[in-house]
Amino acid sequence: MNFDLGPDQRDAAAGARDFYRGSASPTAAREALEGGAVAPGRKALADIGFLGITVPESAGGAGGSLLDLAVVAEQGGAVLAGPSLATAARAAVLVAGAPHLAAQLADGSAAVAVVDGPLPGSSPSVDAAGATLFLGLDDDGALVVGEGEATPGRPLDATRGLASVRLTSRRVLAEDAGQLWARARQVAAVVLAAEDLGAADAAVQMAVGYAQQREAFGRRIGSYQAVKHMLVDAWVGVDQLRSLVWWAAWAADAAPEELPLAASAAKAHAAEVLERAAEACVQVHGGIGFTWEHDAHLYWRRAKVDRLLLGDAAEHLDAVARLAVAGALG
Amino acid sequence: MDFDDTPEEAEYRAGVRRALEEHAAELLHVGAGEETVDAATAEAELRRTQRVLYEAGLVGVTWPREHGGRGGTLVQQAIVQQELARARIPALVNHIGLGMCGPTVIAHGSDDQRRRYLPRLLRADDVWCQLFSEPAAGSDLAALRTTAVRDGDDWVVNGQKVWTTLAHVADHGILLARTDPQRPKHAGLTMFVVDMHAPGVTVRPLRQMIGSAGFNEVFFDDVRIPDSERLGEPGEGWRVALTTLMNERVAIGGAGSDLGVPVETLVAHARQRLPQLDHDRQVLARQAVGRAVVASLATRYTGYRRFTELSRGGVPGPEASAGKLAGTAAAKLVADAGVRLLGDDAVYAATAEGDETWQRSQGFLPGLAIAGGTDQVLRNILGERVLGLPPEPRSDKSAPFAGGAR
Known part of the structure; x- marks a missing residue:
């Protein structure tokens, strides 16, 4: 057994950390709420190659595995970067049979989003705001691509680029695409869970750092068990989420039959782990953590939105139970 | 990244399996749904089982050869544990001696003590x-x-x-x-x-x-x-006790095995019971089963990460406490879902057919949250030694015990 990242993945994660720290931040996430652009934005992600990590080399991508992408996505999550690599990964699965679209996805020449119908409309979809090319599944189970108009609501977390879409044109890319669509959604759930892992880890680190410094009643607040145990529970959740994210991302390429169970387990756990970490982060900071200027609420916003995207915990727990009872645990 | 045995591990596992099959008639086995055997009622059989396993090379795997062990690796020990569980052989009668007392004697005993005690402990001549x-x-x-x-x-x-x-x-x-x-x-x-x-x-x-x-x-x-x-x-004595307690944490923390009832047992139970519930109840029950499965898998795969670290020669750190903490919580979710799926039988200590699996697990787990480091002590260890949070101030550490500083 070797359940660990390889040296190449560790290097990729370190490089991604440097890139994201230099190009996105909670501050940028706050500015996006105030009308600024989402950082680092599609172009920067395309230029560094992150949109094409799982796109084949023949189409201009890196031909990497989902695990290669997940370790990068974790670093993006840590600084609340956008657009989500979940969108790129989901689209890469869907356009596997259309190399020219894959190439446009990877080099950023098309701003792609994947919309959850019913078409021609959609429910709020990730990174749809600002996208120019939309992928969807129509009522007949066909994968379609087209242009459309995106209508965002007032953002709770602006970095997610959520908008409802009405397609104004569409053409069929593939008939009978239900299974492909399901796999793409599972892949996206894994990547979103990876971003949540990074965000939850960052929120716990922030809260731990504060608890090591802040004094009350004559001593540092991290010494109080009420505070300490809350942070430990949040950290244990993060540590366990990392295991599920790695397993699910590995399964996507190495053991596809395990992906549905692993993806739902990771997404369900991610929703709750990030929420717990972000709420603990606000709570440990006290009044300052409840201010607009502090970063804590930006992680809290990410938690409150992400937990509902690509299926909430209730949906994924139900899927886990159904799959397990049907024999997915072996 | 992979979850398969290396060729050496696969060969070792095959050898363990062969030994267990060869000696099956001499070994005590537990039935489906049973986890342990009462040491008082089955003492002789439990002692014999450990002796047979020792002679087959499956006890004291990681102990030094000079003390009667096999000089093996933690990975080999884990493989033996997995295969014993798979063969439904109950916990060894001397699990406390093997996990805690023996390592303490090895680390701190005299040559004479090691000679007199360790071989007999390994053979379960002494418990x-x-x-x-x-x-x-x-x-x-x-x-x-x-x-x-x-x-x-x-x-x-x-x-x-x-x-x-x-x-x-x-x-x-x-x-x-x-x-x-x-x-x-x-x-x-x-x-x-x-x-x-x-x-x-x-x-x-x-x-x-x-x-x-x-x-x-x-x-x-x-x-x-x-x-x-x-x-x-x-x-x-305190320094010596820390040797024991560190070994206890490793013994209980586990490398990817479930504490309590295995989650696969819950899934089989759900497969049988879910269809008997009405629609709304099925929806609720699947939430509980899903939650228990996710918690169990999260703990299991985290154990695999720790196991990978150990297999590279790492030493168990304070992170091992998280395995017991999260494993206990997961086991409680599994037991609770199992009990709820019993329907009307859930209010009795056994089902009409006499099955006690779920009630026994539900009743055992409050003890697991106390033994070998309470949940609260484990959180203190993790908070202070992993997260680097300051300890609580203490007044009992420096003054004489007899002076009331307790």
């Missing part, structure tokens, strides 16, 4: 127990009050231990006692090997909250222990 907790010293172990007073070549022991697993069948125990009450609480302790059949040792089984008698209270009335049975120097 061992760990005499640490007392009525007034549980999580705060260093507050213990049992005394050992030097008298010529002997020490004379008086006091009481409690929650002592296996004391009712044990031949020897490792005993932590206070030898110098004038020193601060951690500095006045000494570790001994005690003969459980010595005059003045009285063992009284305690009935656990679910009715079975798995642990005991042990009374010491002027029990004489020769000084040659000391483990480590006088006053060094």
Whole structure:
């Protein structure tokens, strides 16, 4: 057994950390709420190659595995970067049979989003705001691509680029695409869970750092068990989420039959782990953590939105139970 | 990244499987749904099972060869554990001796003690127990009050231990006692090997909250222990005890195995019971089953990460405490979902067919959240040693124990 990242993945994660720290931040996430652009934005992600990590080399991508992408996505999550690599990964699965679209996805020449119908409309979809090319599944189970108009609501977390879409044109890319669509959604759930892992880890680190410094009643607040145990529970959740994210991302390429169970387990756990970490982060900071200027609420916003995207915990727990009872645990 | 055995591991596993099949007739097995066997009722069979396994090379896998072990790796030990579970062989009768007492004797005993005790421990000729907790010293172990007073070549022991697993069948125990009450609480302790059949040792089984008698209270009335049975120097008992406790954490923390009922058992139970519920109840039950499965898998795969670290020669760190903490929580979710799926039978101690699996697990798990480090102590360890949070201020660490600093 070797359940660990390889040296190449560790290097990729370190490089991604440097890139994201230099190009996105909670501050940028706050500015996006105030009308600024989402950082680092599609172009920067395309230029560094992150949109094409799982796109084949023949189409201009890196031909990497989902695990290669997940370790990068974790670093993006840590600084609340956008657009989500979940969108790129989901689209890469869907356009596997259309190399020219894959190439446009990877080099950023098309701003792609994947919309959850019913078409021609959609429910709020990730990174749809600002996208120019939309992928969807129509009522007949066909994968379609087209242009459309995106209508965002007032953002709770602006970095997610959520908008409802009405397609104004569409053409069929593939008939009978239900299974492909399901796999793409599972892949996206894994990547979103990876971003949540990074965000939850960052929120716990922030809260731990504060608890090591802040004094009350004559001593540092991290010494109080009420505070300490809350942070430990949040950290244990993060540590366990990392295991599920790695397993699910590995399964996507190495053991596809395990992906549905692993993806739902990771997404369900991610929703709750990030929420717990972000709420603990606000709570440990006290009044300052409840201010607009502090970063804590930006992680809290990410938690409150992400937990509902690509299926909430209730949906994924139900899927886990159904799959397990049907024999997915072996 | 992969989850398969290496060729060497696969070969070792095949050898373990062959040995277990070859000796199957001589080994005690538990039925489906049973996890353990009461040591009092099946003592002879349990001792024989361990002896047979020892002779097959499957006990003391990681112990040095000079002490009767196999000089193997932690990975090999884990493979043996997995295969014993797969073959439905109950916990070894000397699991406390193998996991905690033996390693303490290896680390701190004299050559004479190692020679006399370790081979017999491995063969289950002697069963061992760990005499640490007392009525007034549980999580705060260093507050213990049992005394050992030097008298010529002997020490004379008086006091009481409690929650002592296996004391009712044990031949020897490792005993932590206070030898110098004038020193601060951690500095006045000494570790001994005690003969459980010595005059003045009285063992009284305690009935656990679910009715079975798995642990005991042990009374010491002027029990004489020769000084040659000391483990480590006088006053060094706390350091010696930390060896034991570190081994306990590794023994319980597990490398990817479920504490409590395996989640696969819950899934099989759900497969059978779900169709008997009405639609709304099925929806609710799937939420509970899904939650239990996710928690179990999260703990299992985190165990695989720790296992990978160990297989590369890493030493178990304080992170191992997270395995027990999260594993206990997951086991509670599994047991609770299992009980709820019983429907009307859930309010009884057994189903109409006499199955106690879920009630026994539900009733056992509150103990698991206490034994081997309470959930709260584990959170303190993780908070201080992994997250680097400051400890709570303490007033009991520097003043003499006898002066009231307890």
